Amino acid sequence: MEAAQTETPPAVQDEETAPAFASVVPPLRIGIGYDVHRLVAARPLILGGVRVPHDRGLAGHSDADVLCHAVIDALLGAAGLPDIGCQFPADDPQYAGADSLQLLGSVRKLLAERQWRVINVDSTIVAQRPRLAGYVPEMQTNLARALGVAAVTVGVKSTTTEGLDAIGAGRGIGVHAVALLMHDPSLQDCACITPR
Numbered sequence: 001m002e003a004a005q006t007e008t009p010p011a012v013q014d015e016e017t018a019p020a021f022a023s024v025v026p027p028l029r030i031g032i033g034y035d036v037h038r039l040v041a042a043r044p045l046i047l048g049g050v051r052v053p054h055d056r057g058l059a060g061h062s063d064a065d066v067l068c069h070a071v072i073d074a075l076l077g078a079a080g081l082p083d084i085g086c087q088f089p090a091d092d093p094q095y096a097g098a099d100s101l102q103l104l105g106s107v108r109k110l111l112a113e114r115q116w117r118v119i120n121v122d123s124t125i126v127a128q129r130p131r132l133a134g135y136v137p138e139m140q141t142n143l144a145r146a147l148g149v150a151a152v153t154v155g156v157k158s159t160t161t162e163g164l165d166a167i168g169a170g171r172g173i174g175v176h177a178v179a180l181l182m183h184d185p186s187l188q189d190c191a192c193i194t195p196r
């Protein structure tokens, strides 16, 4: 339906009102992360720091922990920092076989140095096999410990694509993640920035 001609147009925010508006907006930032790794033979399957029994594992330069990687990118995105590939380059020998929970601990330090506190993280693992629900609590515990937050702060869910697409065919595992951060000046000089 066409808008009435007499309708008042929305107010345009000018330079004078913008700073006042900014001062009342909570210092919150949201970030999104997504990662996929191929499933291959002769590799362990590690998700959220949990070694999950399976006939194949994820290929990658590090331990290929796709859950940690998606969470890291969500956190970095929320903080306005360069992504995981910039922080931990895949061609850097020091990250060969790296424990991705330790990389997450490094990201925790980056965030704390910039006074970003983690409000919550949520994630969904997309995998046709194996069944992951029984391992989720341990994944949550590991991620929360690496981030220095309560386990309830970190959501981990798992789903399948019902046999559709490459993930449904069992060729890989993907993870979607989001993170919410709050700017907290009290994190200055905080001992909690020490990575695990």
Ligand SMILES: [Zn+2]
Pocket: 035, 036, 037, 060, 064, 065, 066, 069
């Ligand atoms: Zn990855």
